[in-house]
Amino acid sequence: MGALSDLVLPRRCSGCRAPGEWLCLECRDACEPEPLALGRALAGRAAGTFAGPLREAIHALKYGGEHALAIELGALVAAEVARDLARGAVLDAVVVVPLHRARLRERGYDQAHLLAAAVARSCGLPLLPALRRIRRSVPQVELDRARRAESVRGAFVGVAGSLRGLRVALVDDVTTTGATLRSAAAAARACGARSVRAYTVASDL
Amino acid sequence: MWFMRFPIDAVWVDRSRRVVKVRERLRPWLLAASARGADEVIELPAGTIARTGTQAGDELQYEPV
Numbered sequence: 001m002g003a004l005s006d007l008v009l010p011r012r013c014s015g016c017r018a019p020g021e022w023l024c025l026e027c028r029d030a031c032e033p034e035p036l037a038l039g040r041a042l043a044g045r046a047a048g049t050f051a052g053p054l055r056e057a058i059h060a061l062k063y064g065g066e067h068a069l070a071i072e073l074g075a076l077v078a079a080e081v082a083r084d085l086a087r088g089a090v091l092d093a094v095v096v097v098p099l100h101r102a103r104l105r106e107r108g109y110d111q112a113h114l115l116a117a118a119v120a121r122s123c124g125l126p127l128l129p130a131l132r133r134i135r136r137s138v139p140q141v142e143l144d145r146a147r148r149a150e151s152v153r154g155a156f157v158g159v160a161g162s163l164r165g166l167r168v169a170l171v172d173d174v175t176t177t178g179a180t181l182r183s184a185a186a187a188a189r190a191c192g193a194r195s196v197r198a199y200t201v202a203s204d205l
Numbered sequence: 206m207w208f209m210r211f212p213i214d215a216v217w218v219d220r221s222r223r224v225v226k227v228r229e230r231l232r233p234w235l236l237a238a239s240a241r242g243a244d245e246v247i248e249l250p251a252g253t254i255a256r257t258g259t260q261a262g263d264e265l266q267y268e269p270v
Binding site (some may be wrong): 135156158186192 | 245
């Protein structure tokens with residue numbers, strides 16, 4: 001499968017265009033991991049800032065439909081998870097911030113899920129599909145525009161008690177306002193998670 | 206940067222999506238995680254429960270997005 005996709009689309013570094021990988025070692029080295037400034041309630045780390053090669057790579061992942069890139073970017077995130085584990089953090093499971101289904105249909109794959117799967121594999125943690133996105137399905141004709149937008153913005157729903165007692169690593173591709181991560185973290189806690197740490201490929205905070 | 210508290214509302218529903226418990230303006234790190242008979246728990250922006258008047262016994266309709 002990898003060989004076939006190489007024929008169709010030769011791998012080139014998203015940063016420097018060097019052939020062979022989606023993000024070459026030099027461009028990976030240029031990423032500077034940083035803590036995610038999400039507030040006191042939620043600690044987290046990003047593998048780098050949303051700029052340069054990392055930004056190109058995430059765009060390729062989101063809009064280019066490139067699966068293999070998820071594994072390379074997942075490895076960057078896994079390094080941040082491993083760093084925390086090495087410093088004594090205890091994590092029991094990886095939980096992904098789910099994509100809207102409409103976008104999943106349009107793209108055919110969920111890049112955050114691919115990322116999280118790569119992180120889980122690298123760190124030897126189970127990947128738990130604990131959260132989904134929902135919206136209200138009552139007729140909305142009577143709602144004004146602002147309310148409709150709010151209703152469509154979507155909330156997270158999870159299986160009650162499905163994360164009971166677990167220390168969770170929440171994974172997403174990029175965070176801009178932190179609002180989605182905070183919502184997803186709150187939802188994970190509502191599902192019983194004992195603690196939540198957030199990890200992203202890039203931070204645009 | 207001063208930290209925004211970011212409270213949330215949480216609604217627990219049973220299998221038929223009937224509300225079994227609501228909790229308003231929970232601070233996320235202090236969430237009470239259980240509700241007897243609950244099948245799913247929904248995280249909502251703070252104020253949603255008050256604005257919509259959602260209470261135990263209500264039946265919710267929602268769909269995946």
